[in-house]
Amino acid sequence: MVAPTPNLLWKLGSGFAAAGIMAGAFGAHGLKSRGIATESFQTASHYTVFNGLALLLLSLHPRFSVHKFAGPAIAGGTLLFSGSIFALVLDRDRFKFLGPVTPMGGLLMIAGYVSMAL
Template sequence: MVSESSPLLSRAALPSFLWRSGALLVTTGMIAGAFGAHALQRRPGITADNLHAWRTAADYAVANGLGLLLVSMHPRFSTHRFAGYAILGGSVVFSSSIMALVLWKKMKFLGPITPLGGMIMIAGYAALIF
């Protein structure tokens, strides 16, 4: 770990960045959840499985956003050089790839990317152990 005054710590790793990122993920997840519950189901070709996948993506965005809010408040982990970035990046990759697959079925190449986002999220949380 490094202190906030350390020159090794980039401005983006400050607790305020994690806080804002967490708030943005929660907001995005809530908007996506509302869109999925109301507008998405009226689109042609959207199945129950699509709605379930969309809900999963929205739920993970909210959960990881809340996780980042908590991490940003922790005196030790708010300046961790890996965890916050991994949680944020993994969540964005995971949730957005699922949403893109639901909206644009021709983007099948995103299918293998989704688990990579999940692994990055897990690595971010696992990094908080040490």
């Protein structure tokens, strides 16, 4: 497995932070006005922003900016976790197969953070 570059982690972190903020605004304004429960959407938005900020910090760290597992696991876990929640909130019937993906994304994020402690 090839280690990510600090530049890639910075771009992913920036993208996640921006996407999380946009999703939060959409959930608070666009979904709420349609009568859709937004708690899960907001949770996914928060995790996207938090993990985006974490990737920004990782990109600046001399050791973890080139770690083969941490950055990719956090990024992939965020996509699986938050992405599946976004899809399920927007159209549960069409995306119900994504239900089991959410906890797998959460576990992948956790594994990324734990790998930095080892």
